[in-house]
Amino acid sequence: MADGVGRDGTTDGADEPDRDVDLEDDSGAVIAAVGRQVRLWREAAGMRAAELGAAIGYGENQVYKVETGKRIPKPEFLDRADEVLGAGGKLAAMKKDVMEARYPKKVRDLAKLEADAVEMGAYASVTVHGLLQTEEYARALYRGRRPAFSEDQVERFVAARMARQSVFERQPAPLLTFVQEEATLRRPTGGRMVLRRQLEHLLEVSALRHVEIQVMPTETEEHSGLDGPHRLLKLSDGTAVGYNEVQLTSRLISDPKEVQILEMRYGLIRSQALTPRLSRTFIEKLLGET
Structure with a gap:
């Protein structure tokens, strides 16, 4: 690993703001899959993006970005969405995959x-x-x-x-x-x-x-x-x-x-x-x- 600034983050964390996805990184596929699941559960629950956002404390635009794979959701986003949408732990279970994908x-x-x-x-x-x-x-x-x-x-x-x-x-x-x-x-x-x-x-x-x-x-x-x-x-x-x-x-x-x-x-x-x-x-x- 480079001992200077490099391009890692390396390597190293506390809760952070939602992250934009680097589409050249293979993390994009993981985040896109998570986003699709959020959208499918939302639609199955008969909720609009704005309604889901209001229920879990996020803006409509943030919900759309997560659903389209353009934003990496924070763990609490998945926890709250799981509860509101009645996903039975299926969305919350994706936190580990998201945690790994948010690093370069x-x-x-x-x-x-x-x-x-x-x-x-x-x-x-x-x-x-x-x-x-x-x-x-x-x-x-x-x-x-x-x-x-x-x-x-x-x-x-x-x-x-x-x-x-x-x-x-x-x-x-x-x-x-x-x-x-x-x-x-x-x-x-x-x-x-x-x-x-x-x-x-x-x-x-x-x-x-x-x-x-x-x-x-x-x-x-x-x-x-x-x-x-x-x-x-x-x-x-x-x-x-x-x-x-x-x-x-x-x-x-x-x-x-x-x-x-x-x-x-x-x-x-x-x-x-x-x-x-x-x-x-x-x-x-x-x-x-x-």
Whole structure:
């Protein structure tokens, strides 16, 4: 996953406003199917869109957008519509499908890999890695993106990125390692207080027994990561894949020879960075200076 703004939301959420559907994303088919079901149940109940909207607290236009697959319904929309239309739980049962569909496809695909990984490693050279970001930090990144995202898009991407961080709570816990460039820990993305809370969060996460965070000092002369950030995921079936994202291009790397090169580079990067213990001390020092 890209450690910067990227195109994910990655990966991570609280209730949000209804979302416009990205028709180039396969989520469109899911949302269209849900919308058709809402319309069929409404028509079977002999209600007009305006009547349904009034009964569940939404406008007529919002109901039409949901029914035509142009809007992603919030969970409470489906709960209220289910009750008003007497759907017997059939509409409410679609909340899980809608929850997954509201995240960008790329994020969902990457999240599936993360859910199957027994070990993950990431080198981040531009910003704090997405899996380590606080909500404030991630929001600042997305708001700074040009061309600009709408506020709805920003919130969608932030929610997706935060959702992916459930990987830290998985059982059995995967081994998660990160190498952060020193510059990423000094840049005041979002302002001084956002950076302070981000550094505090890194210290909290690094205290987890299955997580190791290392800092690559700027003064390091030998550096095997100058070709850019990358990720490695070792899956439960014994295979390994890499993942790169640069500017507008993302790429899943599955060729064994290429994955081997990334593994070699990541191993060297970790050996050249500060140890996890010294990295904690380094981050604590930065926090004191911020």
